[in-house]
Amino acid sequence: MTRAKVGAVVLVAIIVQRVFLDGVHLGGSHLDLMLLLPIAAGVAAGSETGAVVGFVAGAVADLFLPTPFGLSALTFSLLGFAVGSVQEGLLRAAWWITPVTAFVSSAVGVVLFALIGAVVGQAHFVRPALLGIAFVVALGNAALALPVVRVVTWALARSGPAAAYAR
């Protein structure tokens, strides 16, 4: 059931990304909802789930991108894992930590994507405009972070006897 819900969330996210967000440019860049999914999963459920959701979301995003296949999957996996690891170290989370985490980790994610891209032959990803792209994506994801984390938390919530034992 959890897998189906996560699959549905990823599917809706890619539709929203392609139909709405790809066409809305701010300063020459558009928002990246797919990048927010592993961050939300890391916040909601820790490093392992963050990495797995990152891989799935990245692979789906890669299907529609002109960039090398696997680049988003790799970046998002690392990002989901990192966000989850940091989140696991926090004892108490104030509401504003989530948008701040989304802002910082989105900016890091964009730069990481460009750097790994440069390593696999896309040297033009690393250029002055990179900082502008990172800022726009970070700002957009910070704004979307709270509702997206709620949706991802719902998708990752386990139900039934297994969940009762886990508690």
Next chain:
Amino acid sequence: MAVYRRTSRPRFTLLLLILTSVTLLTLSQRGSTSGVIGAVRSGARDIFAPVQRVVTSATRPVGDFFAGAVHYGDLKKENGRLRQQLNEEQGKVLQATDAERERKALLDQQNLAYLGDIPTVSARVVDASASNFQQTIEIDQGRSSGVAKDMPVVSGAGLVGRVIEVSRTRAVVLLITDPTSAVGVRLTGSGDVGVGSGEGQRNPLSVDLIASATVVKKGETVVTSGLQQSVFPPSIPVGKVRTIKKVPSALLQDITIDPVVDLKRLTFVKVVQWSPSK
């Protein structure tokens, strides 16, 4: 708040995911778009096409509202520019003595006179650049309409780019402003040839290999050179010269050109069914 247990399993999972991603990257780099990865991507585009069409038509008013809100400043400027252009055109029409000649000129433009008798496929732009790192558009025609990889794409004004990925019903076009795009160009004044390279979405194209002795005028039209094995047929307008910078004692001069096509507001384009061997 959730309570996490620290074990080595997350690291093992991450390692597996990294290895899988690197394998996919390697396959992607080796097989380019013709291998398994290309087939999967192509299939995904075809499956997604009807979903995108339905969602877009159902939610267009909402999308237009948000796009209008975000681009309000641009739209206001564009509106002013168009009003000014309209006034100028109205003045021209009033002064025109030969209405038939103007009508014919407009028809010639519609028929893309610079392409001669090369067949074209009309297409609608269905998606803007999917990546923040590459300047591309997606069009609603693919293999089933005769579109193939590397075919040039034009609009009424001139060159837009070339097809880099194609599925049965969709194709991805790399715009001439993309940093990986290079176009063989010719200056219409001197006839000198060079290479026009993309410098990103908001920047003009840079033109290399123009000798410093060549006389270049600001506003001069630059067209495709169409030299042997060029991806583009000759004489398609590419841009107009924006800046000319001559460095003393240098053999070449630095030239930038503005694309003649407004690449940010493409709605319809034509795919030119042309290959370098023709």
